[in-house]
Amino acid sequence: MDKLSMNVQYVKGVGPKRASRLKKLNINTLEDLMYYIPREYEDRSRFINLREAPIGEKSSLKVRIVGPARIIRPRKNLSILKIPFQDESGHGFLVWFNQDYLKDRFKLGESYEVNGKINRVGTEYQIINPVFQREDLGNKVGRIIPLYSLTSGISNNEITKIVSNCLEEYLDFVPEILTDVTRKRYGLMDIKHAIRNIHFPQDAVSLKEARRRLIFQELLLLQLGLFIIKNKNMEDEMGIKFPKVNEMEKFIENLPFELTSAQYRVFQEIDEDMSGLKQMNRLVQGDVGSGKTVVAALAMFRAVKAGYQTTLMAPTEILAIQHFESLTELFKDYGIKCELLTGSLADKEKQVVLKELREGKIDVLIGTHAIIQENVEFQNLALVITDEQHRFGVRQRAILNQKGKKPDVLVMSATPIPRTLALILYGDLDISIIDELPPGRREIETYAVGPEYIPRINKFIEKQILEGRQAYIVCPLIEESEKLDLSSAEEIYEEFKNNTFKNYGVGLLHGKMSNREKDNIMNEFKEGQIDILVSTTVIEVGVNVPNSNIMVIYNAERFGLAQLHQLRGRVGRGKYQSYCILINNSKTKISRERMRILQNSSDGFIISEKDLELRGPGEFFGTRQHGVPELKIANLFRDMDILKLAQRESIDIINSDPNLNSLYNKGVREKVLNMFEAIGEDLILN
Numbered sequence: 001m002d003k004l005s006m007n008v009q010y011v012k013g014v015g016p017k018r019a020s021r022l023k024k025l026n027i028n029t030l031e032d033l034m035y036y037i038p039r040e041y042e043d044r045s046r047f048i049n050l051r052e053a054p055i056g057e058k059s060s061l062k063v064r065i066v067g068p069a070r071i072i073r074p075r076k077n078l079s080i081l082k083i084p085f086q087d088e089s090g091h092g093f094l095v096w097f098n099q100d101y102l103k104d105r106f107k108l109g110e111s112y113e114v115n116g117k118i119n120r121v122g123t124e125y126q127i128i129n130p131v132f133q134r135e136d137l138g139n140k141v142g143r144i145i146p147l148y149s150l151t152s153g154i155s156n157n158e159i160t161k162i163v164s165n166c167l168e169e170y171l172d173f174v175p176e177i178l179t180d181v182t183r184k185r186y187g188l189m190d191i192k193h194a195i196r197n198i199h200f201p202q203d204a205v206s207l208k209e210a211r212r213r214l215i216f217q218e219l220l221l222l223q224l225g226l227f228i229i230k231n232k233n234m235e236d237e238m239g240i241k242f243p244k245v246n247e248m249e250k251f252i253e254n255l256p257f258e259l260t261s262a263q264y265r266v267f268q269e270i271d272e273d274m275s276g277l278k279q280m281n282r283l284v285q286g287d288v289g290s291g292k293t294v295v296a297a298l299a300m301f302r303a304v305k306a307g308y309q310t311t312l313m314a315p316t317e318i319l320a321i322q323h324f325e326s327l328t329e330l331f332k333d334y335g336i337k338c339e340l341l342t343g344s345l346a347d348k349e350k351q352v353v354l355k356e357l358r359e360g361k362i363d364v365l366i367g368t369h370a371i372i373q374e375n376v377e378f379q380n381l382a383l384v385i386t387d388e389q390h391r392f393g394v395r396q397r398a399i400l401n402q403k404g405k406k407p408d409v410l411v412m413s414a415t416p417i418p419r420t421l422a423l424i425l426y427g428d429l430d431i432s433i434i435d436e437l438p439p440g441r442r443e444i445e446t447y448a449v450g451p452e453y454i455p456r457i458n459k460f461i462e463k464q465i466l467e468g469r470q471a472y473i474v475c476p477l478i479e480e481s482e483k484l485d486l487s488s489a490e491e492i493y494e495e496f497k498n499n500t501f502k503n504y505g506v507g508l509l510h511g512k513m514s515n516r517e518k519d520n521i522m523n524e525f526k527e528g529q530i531d532i533l534v535s536t537t538v539i540e541v542g543v544n545v546p547n548s549n550i551m552v553i554y555n556a557e558r559f560g561l562a563q564l565h566q567l568r569g570r571v572g573r574g575k576y577q578s579y580c581i582l583i584n585n586s587k588t589k590i591s592r593e594r595m596r597i598l599q600n601s602s603d604g605f606i607i608s609e610k611d612l613e614l615r616g617p618g619e620f621f622g623t624r625q626h627g628v629p630e631l632k633i634a635n636l637f638r639d640m641d642i643l644k645l646a647q648r649e650s651i652d653i654i655n656s657d658p659n660l661n662s663l664y665n666k667g668v669r670e671k672v673l674n675m676f677e678a679i680g681e682d683l684i685l686n
Contacts, residue, residue: 003173004030004034004170004174005029006029006030008028008029008030008032008033008166011033011170012165013158013161013165014162021151021153022154024151025154030166030170033163034195035195036159036163036632037198037632037633038146038147038198039147042145043144044060044143045143045144045204047060047061047142050063050089050090052089054118055119055120056118057117059115059116060113060141060142061087061113061115062113062135063085063094063112063114064085065106066084067083067084069083069102070083071100079097080095080096080097081096082094082095083106091125093125094114094126094127095119095129105132110134111134111135112132112134113135113136113141113142114127114131115131115132115140115141116130117129143200143201144203145160146160146199148160163199164199167196172192174191174192176667178191178668179664186216186645188212188213188216190213194210194213195210195214197210198211211633212642214633215634216642216645216646219634219639219643220646220649220650221668221672221675222634223650224660224672227651227654228654228658231654238278239277239280239406239407239408240405240406240407240408241276242274242302242308244275245301245302247305251298252298254333255294257438259294260291260438261436262434262435263290263291266432266434267295267298269282269432270282270295270298270299271298271299274299279406279407279408279409280408280410282409282410282429282432283412283430284411284412284413284432285434287414287434287435287437287604288414288566288569288604289437289441290435290437290438291434292412292414293323293412294330296312296412297330299383299408300312300364300385301336303383303408304363306382307380308381309357309360309363309378309379309381309404310363310365310381310383311365311371311378311385311400312364312365312367312386313368313372313385313387314367315387316538317342317343317344317518317519319387320342320366320367320368321342321519322544324340327364327366336363336364337361337362337363338362338363338365339353339364339365340365340366341376342515343368343370344516344519354377357378358377358379359379371400371403372399372400372403376403377403381403381404381405382404382407383407384407384409386410386411409429414569414604442577442578444572444602445580446580447579447582447599448556448584448598449583450584450585451585454583457552458500460550462501462504465531469548470525470530470531470549471532471549471550471551471552472533472535472548472550473492473496473554474535474551474552474553474567475487475488475536475554476536476537476554476559477536487554487583489508490508493508493534496534504531505529506530506531507525507534508521508534508535509522509534509538510538511536521533533548544573545570546573548571548573548574549574551567551578551581552580552583553567553580553581553582555583556582556583556595557584557588557591561594561597561598561607561610562608562611565598565607565608567580582598594610597610609637653665
């Protein structure tokens with residue numbers, strides 16, 4: 001058995017009880033623990049004199065105890081321990097609150113290394129709650145300290161000790177998967193030094209080099225896996241050559257609206273793909289409301305009129321129904337038969353749809369993931385479209401593609417992704433961008449306010465309802481949480497229904513409801529029976545309700561910028577001025593900056609770039625959903641320069657060894673397979 005795949009409980013100081021707590025942090029094996037990267041670091045390595053130490057900040061000092069400990073009790077339940085010290089520049093006190101037991105830990109005349117926040121009361125210097133050690137006899141001060149993401153029952157000191165024990169006993173078993181040539185070419189530290197220095201850096205330079213090595217390795221493995229998937233898809237890339245369709249121009253002319261120049265340009269790119277023999281694999285990106293569905297409808301029209309079947313898969317039943325209704329309306333005068341296939345369809349109706357589909361009587365099938373079930377068979381499927389691709393993994397897309405003989409593939413996404421990132425996430429796709437909104441759409445007025453504005457917001461909502469409008473209220477949680485001070489959907493729903501808006505229709509929508517319940521609530525909202533819909537983020541992708549013009553988001557600081565932008569896109573779909581109000585409970589600088597970005601921009605691409613810039617590795621819209629492994633240390637925005645080097649190296653490796661069969665790529669091959677296996681993606685390596 002590979003040592004690194006051993007259960008973490010066998011590390012000194014862990015055991016079964018601690019192992020179950022570490023499991024909550026996704027630490028199951030020794031390898032998981034070694035690659036559990038600190039979230040940040042505290043630099044306690046540089047010692048300074050008391051007089052040089054900045055007030056209000058933490059500093060490291062070398063001090064000598066010059067007097068006895070004294071305990072002051074200013075009030076009940078509060079004790080202050082003060083121990084006098086001096087250094088080369090002056091005198092001060094080490095100060096602790098309610099920690100009397102520390103008074104016997106210090107000996108008069110002895111020297112200590114301490115780190116704590118420097119305070120000044122009048123002329124008196126204090127070091128508040130310092131960590132300490134006898135001079136040169138410990139590892140709490142005088143070095144860079146790792147700070148890890150934690151869970152209840154595990155402190156930073158504990159996890160630091162556990163990691164240290166693990167490295168001491170098992171670091172030598174970590175294999176070096178990069179060749180000497182690769183390491184030399186890019187100036188990379190060897191893996192053992194990198195792992196040791198990412199946890200316990202010798203100095204700032206060693207930490208920087210350790211990060212660079214681990215980021216390079218992670219991005220190299222990611223790229224290799226994506227290149228292998230791309231090559232697998234391109235092995236037999238001869239697709240369907242669609243003949244020209246005479247009715248195409250007439251269909252475009254008779255649309256109930258004029259295409260924007262961006263829509264027309266993107267359709268021309270699709271049209272060109274469909275005219276060629278090569279199988280189309282194209283991503284169409286466009287902000288909420290940019291008209292991606294119409295472009296998809298044009299491609300479907302061409303496929304059907306050329307004598308083929310086509311299908312569109314949506315992530316939710318409610319979105320599938322919306323597509324079904326709008327496409328049926330667009331195609332009604334052209335003899336095109338559309339059908340809907342979802343999980344809630346009655347068995348009898350489902351059997352009819354499946355039979356007609358097999359016999360080729362259905363031209364356009366719209367549905368949810370029910371479409372990828374085994375019993376769904378097409379007679380001659382030639383065009384496959386997935387909407388909101390970020391809700392489907394690579395595997396689901398592949399299953400759908402196998403329903404036809406090399407059908408053309410169109411992927412639509414309203415999550416704007418910076419082009420550089422899109423090229424990585426969708427390495428096997430050509431990219432088209434609809435970067436223009438239809439004329440006449442009003443800008444959504446966006447405001448970021450504190451919770452003290454809630455009474456004013458509620459009055460504004462009531463005013464809009466009296467004028468005939470409707471409102472969305474979005475919350476991050478379903479039920480009230482004792483640990484987090486967050487507004488919950490159920491709590492706000494009860495308050496609105498029974499008190500604040502008791503004279504109006506209030507509805508509740510969340511992910512724990514069945515699809516049927518969700519659909520009923522959404523339909524009631526669409527029909528105007530509900531004035532205020534309190535919801536979790538399940539409405540991020542939903543039906544059009546042109547009459548709804550207010551989006552209020554509680555605890556907006558808990559959402560990603562891209563997600564907030566998506567939620568904002570639920571309003572502004574009708575003729576009325578629309579508003580998005582972000583209730584921000586956080587007073588941090590970064591939180592204010594994030595809210596400012598949304599207030600100042602309605603461009604999804606700019607917002608997503610900022611989202612990538614501000615959020616940590618693996619956070620941005622959950623890359624796992626895209627069929628891409630979650631990143632532990634790399635940040636696809638910040639580490640773009642390293643990504644380019646990793647891409648260059650991965651191309652060289654794939655060109656010389658497409659299936660990673662050579663002896664020197666053995667370690668790389670194993671890591672790539674493991675990385676993609678974690679997201680359920682089979683990499684066929686001969």
